Amino acid sequence: xxxxxxxxxxxxxxxxxxxxxxxxxxxxxxxxxxxxxxxxxxxxxxxxxxxxxxxxxxxxxxxxxxxxxxxxxxxxxxxxxxxxxxxxxxxxxxxxxxxxxxxxxxxxxxxxxxxxxxxxxxxxxxxxxxxxxxxxxxxxxxxxxxxxxxxxxxxxxxxxxxxxxxxxxxxxxxxxxxxxxxxxxxxxxxxxxxxxx
Numbered sequence: 001x002x003x004x005x006x007x008x009x010x011x012x013x014x015x016x017x018x019x020x021x022x023x024x025x026x027x028x029x030x031x032x033x034x035x036x037x038x039x040x041x042x043x044x045x046x047x048x049x050x051x052x053x054x055x056x057x058x059x060x061x062x063x064x065x066x067x068x069x070x071x072x073x074x075x076x077x078x079x080x081x082x083x084x085x086x087x088x089x090x091x092x093x094x095x096x097x098x099x100x101x102x103x104x105x106x107x108x109x110x111x112x113x114x115x116x117x118x119x120x121x122x123x124x125x126x127x128x129x130x131x132x133x134x135x136x137x138x139x140x141x142x143x144x145x146x147x148x149x150x151x152x153x154x155x156x157x158x159x160x161x162x163x164x165x166x167x168x169x170x171x172x173x174x175x176x177x178x179x180x181x182x183x184x185x186x187x188x189x190x191x192x193x194x195x196x197x
Contacts (some may be wrong), residue, residue, distance in 0.1 A: 012044025021186035
């Protein structure tokens with residue numbers, strides 16, 4: 001059984017997609033053991049608690065230095081003996097000590113077709129604003145392995161989503177979540193859990 005930890009900063013819609021996929025059997029051989037947020041008010045923490053999953057807030061704001069935060073984050077996550085870490089809208093740069101400790105076992109969902117609209121500064125609505133400003137006809141989402149760069153690790157899955165006339169960043173964000181993110185993130189976890197990735 002793959003022991004999964006999910007790191008999230010906001011509402012946790014991708015987390016909900018994972019939990020639903022475990023519940024309905026889309027994801028097999030995996031269990032979410034821990035949800036971590038840097039934001040005490042993140043609704044993702046409530047989603048975890050409602051599902052009987054341990055939920056922790058570990059915020060850089062609560063530490064004297066970033067190094068202290070990095071070490072404590074790693075120590076707290078290590079205590080759960082997790083096999084896979086999933087970044088599902090986690091807006092904190094993952095410390096290099098964690099990448100080293102979990103090499104090849106951290107995945108991220110990004111709301112574009114990497115290498116487009118990714119890297120430093122591209123997160124949340126900013127990705128969709130940039131896609132619309134550029135006038136692309138196709139966008140989508142990417143699941144990739146996390147390395148020391150920003151959105152630079154090996155790609156596991158991608159799914160394209162059409163950009164439609166009259167799209168706003170918010171409308172496009174919702175369509176990318178519904179048609180791509182909520183599909184390929186559970187699919188990637190299932191593949192890893194069943195040694196198909």
